[in-house]
Amino acid sequence: xxxxxxxxxxxxxxxxxxxxxxxxxxxxLRAGEIYGLIGPNGAGKTSFFNTLTGLYRADSGxxxxxxxxxxxxxxxxxxxxxxxxxxxNIRLFANMTALENVMVGRHLRSRSGILAAILRHRRQRAxxxxxxxxxxxxxxxxxxxxxxNRLAGTLSYGDQRRLEIARALATEPKxxxxxxxxxxxxxSETAGLRTLVQGxxxxxxxxxxxxxxxxxxMGLCDRIAVLxxxxxxxxxxxxxxxxxxxxxxxxxGSGAEDDDA
Amino acid sequence: MTLPRLPARLGLFLIALSLLVLxxxxxxxxxxxxxxxxxxxxxxxxxxxxxxxxxxxxxxxxGYVAFFGVGAYVYALLASPHFGLHLPFWLILPIGALxxxxxxxxxxxxxxxxxxxxxxxxxxxxxxIVRIFLNNLSQPVNLTNGPQGISRIDPVxxxxxxxxxxxxxLGLTLSGPxxxxxxxxxxxxxxxxxxxxxxxxxxxxxxxxIREDELAARAIGVHTARIKLLAFxxxxxxxxxxxxxxxxxxxxxxxxxxxxxxxxxILAMVVLGGMGNLWGVxxxxxxxxxxxxxxxxxxxxxxxxxxxxxxxxxEVIRMLLFGLALVLTMRWRPVGLWPRKVRHRPASLPTGxxxxx
Numbered sequence: 237x238x239x240x241x242x243x244x245x246x247x248x249x250x251x252x253x254x255x256x257x258x259x260x261x262x263x264x265l266r267a268g269e270i271y272g273l274i275g276p277n278g279a280g281k282t283s284f285f286n287t288l289t290g291l292y293r294a295d296s297g298x299x300x301x302x303x304x305x306x307x308x309x310x311x312x313x314x315x316x317x318x319x320x321x322x323x324x325n326i327r328l329f330a331n332m333t334a335l336e337n338v339m340v341g342r343h344l345r346s347r348s349g350i351l352a353a354i355l356r357h358r359r360q361r362a363x364x365x366x367x368x369x370x371x372x373x374x375x376x377x378x379x380x381x382x383x384x385n386r387l388a389g390t391l392s393y394g395d396q397r398r399l400e401i402a403r404a405l406a407t408e409p410k411x412x413x414x415x416x417x418x419x420x421x422x423x424s425e426t427a428g429l430r431t432l433v434q435g436x437x438x439x440x441x442x443x444x445x446x447x448x449x450x451x452x453x454m455g456l457c458d459r460i461a462v463l464x465x466x467x468x469x470x471x472x473x474x475x476x477x478x479x480x481x482x483x484x485x486x487x488x489g490s491g492a493e494d495d496d497a
Numbered sequence: 498m499t500l501p502r503l504p505a506r507l508g509l510f511l512i513a514l515s516l517l518v519l520x521x522x523x524x525x526x527x528x529x530x531x532x533x534x535x536x537x538x539x540x541x542x543x544x545x546x547x548x549x550x551x552x553x554x555x556x557x558x559x560g561y562v563a564f565f566g567v568g569a570y571v572y573a574l575l576a577s578p579h580f581g582l583h584l585p586f587w588l589i590l591p592i593g594a595l596x597x598x599x600x601x602x603x604x605x606x607x608x609x610x611x612x613x614x615x616x617x618x619x620x621x622x623x624x625x626i627v628r629i630f631l632n633n634l635s636q637p638v639n640l641t642n643g644p645q646g647i648s649r650i651d652p653v654x655x656x657x658x659x660x661x662x663x664x665x666x667l668g669l670t671l672s673g674p675x676x677x678x679x680x681x682x683x684x685x686x687x688x689x690x691x692x693x694x695x696x697x698x699x700x701x702x703x704x705x706x707i708r709e710d711e712l713a714a715r716a717i718g719v720h721t722a723r724i725k726l727l728a729f730x731x732x733x734x735x736x737x738x739x740x741x742x743x744x745x746x747x748x749x750x751x752x753x754x755x756x757x758x759x760x761x762x763i764l765a766m767v768v769l770g771g772m773g774n775l776w777g778v779x780x781x782x783x784x785x786x787x788x789x790x791x792x793x794x795x796x797x798x799x800x801x802x803x804x805x806x807x808x809x810x811x812e813v814i815r816m817l818l819f820g821l822a823l824v825l826t827m828r829w830r831p832v833g834l835w836p837r838k839v840r841h842r843p844a845s846l847p848t849g850x851x852x853x854x
Contacts, residue, residue: 289716291712291715291716310715310720311712311715311716311718312715312718312719312720312721315716315717315718316718320716320717321716323713323716327710327712327713327716328709328710328713329705329706329709329710329713329714330709330710331705331709331837332702332705332706332709333839333840333841333842335842336702336705336840336842339702340702340703340705340706340714340717340719341717341718342699343699343702343703343706343717343718343719344717344718344719346699348698348699348700349699349700350695350700350727350731352698353694353695353698353699353700353701354691354694354695356694360698363699364698364699367699368842368843380853382853383853384842385839385841385842386839386853387839391853395853403717404717406717407717407718
């Protein structure tokens with residue numbers, strides 16, 4: 237596969253006090269790829285996400301995205317560059333409707349300010365109509381079209397996950413970063429999620445996926461990077477990673493420690 | 498905006514009609530009541546402004562009265578013998594709004610990273626700073642005339658009509674306060690429309706998103722710093738306009754009108770009515786403006802009749818009941834008397850694409 241490189245991390249490092257969360261992480265994600273990021277709890281996966289999306293400031297290294305150095309000084313700049321994310325512990329706007337959640341996602345790709353809102357001129361109304369239409373489309377696309385007018389906080393767990401994806405998609409990302417989207421889902425919800433993510437890729441999106449559900453990761457991802465104690469210990473196609481002795485050690489530990497892998 | 502259905506339209510018409518004849522009814526009970534109504538409308542202005550900051554964007558603000566004060570002093574300085582300036586009100590009100598909005602931004606900028614209690618403390622401090630400034634800016638240059646305040650402020654004038662005197666129009670005698678009432682009512686209509694439009698807009702949604710989850714809002718591309726400053730500035734500008742009108746109506750202002758308890762009063766109106774819901778906030782403001790005044794006029798005669806003398810000062814009872822009302826609200830209706838409803842939007846695409854049953 238020789239698709240162009242979409243995202244590359246160059247020596248990302250991040251420490252919290254004495255704890256080294258990330259150390260010299262290099263990885264490359266190609267356009268159209270579903271790229272898995274796995275590792276035991278505390279390996280640094282979410283730290284990597286937060287560094288990429290500007291919630292943390294990296295101590296060293298930088299990202300390149302779509303051929304340009306990514307400005308990770310502010311989350312909204314990262315989103316504007318074309319990276320949208322979801323959160324491990326769902327972070328929806330609970331007291332807004334599902335539809336409004338996705339409409340907020342259109343903020344970045346719309347322009348009307350205070351004055352336009354007050355005057356409601358033709359351009360503002362057209363933009364509002366467009367926001368509404370796109371948001372509805374995305375709700376239908378992610379399979380929760382019938383929830384449009386329900387408060388986000390009242391949706392079922394699986395639907396909340398879907399809504400978070402719909403909201404992220406509303407920003408028109410090139411790369412969708414999903415932080416444990418299948419956590420807490422039952423088997424049928426996970427199957428639905430898998431279909432959804434595959435559909436996204438078919439529609440031209442690249443996906444960066446943190447996931448604990450090994451079956452899902454192995455079946456879905458084109459390539460996988462494995463983190464352990466903040467370092468990348470493997471990066472390859474699932475079949476190879478699965479049998480990498482360092483990965484097996486990282487997950488199972490050298491002793492008899494058990495993990496969900 | 499689509500036209501409401503017939504019963505709703507009839508209701509709207511009746512409300513409009515009663516609002517139009519209200520000052521005549523009130524003035525039958527005494528001009529004081531018209532003044533009280535005017536003050537109540539000003540508090541609705543203030544509550545709606547604060548609602549943008551607290552109700553929409555979720556930023557707790559304990560210093561809101563500062564913007565009311567800024568607006569009032571802008572008016573007083575530009576239309577009184579103090580500096581010998583006498584600009585027309587339609588010029589001063591926008592200036593007051595802008596100056597207040599600027600102050601809102603200045604307050605907002607250092608608080609952008611604060612939330613909840615910490616934000617409340619800083620805003621409380623800001624409110625006090627403004628009041629103390631107003632109190633002390635009489636030297637070295639006499640800017641605010643200090644605690645003596647500024648008097649003989651120009652009333653609102655429209656052409657030859659002065660709002661401080663009575664006029665006869667079509668056989669009806671309109672007193673000064675009545676004229677102010679109609680002016681305030683007209684401006685209130687504008688303010689309500691602005692609020693409704695803001696709430697249902699890109700910026701309004703961003704405000705609500707910040708209230709719900711600031712981090713998530715940032716992650717999907719909302720420039721939270723800018724949007725929060727917009728909320729502070731927008732809310733403050735309403736306070737500025739209200740302040741200007743207050744100065745014109747009272748003809749005299751002093752720093753004493755802009756104390757912390759006023760901020761708390763406005764906040765209580767917003768919270769009691771229902772944060773984030775326009776109509777709730779309006780109801781809260783009217784309730785907390787009128788009921789205490791009613792008490793003021795009923796408690797004393799009632800005590801005289803029952804006990805033959807005055808046992809408890811009306812002011813004390815007023816504050817007692819006021820506190821009780823707030824405690825009861827917080828206990829049984831923490832979302833306010835008239836909370837926000839879920840806004841249903843047309844889901845025009847075909848349904849049946851899964852999700853909610």
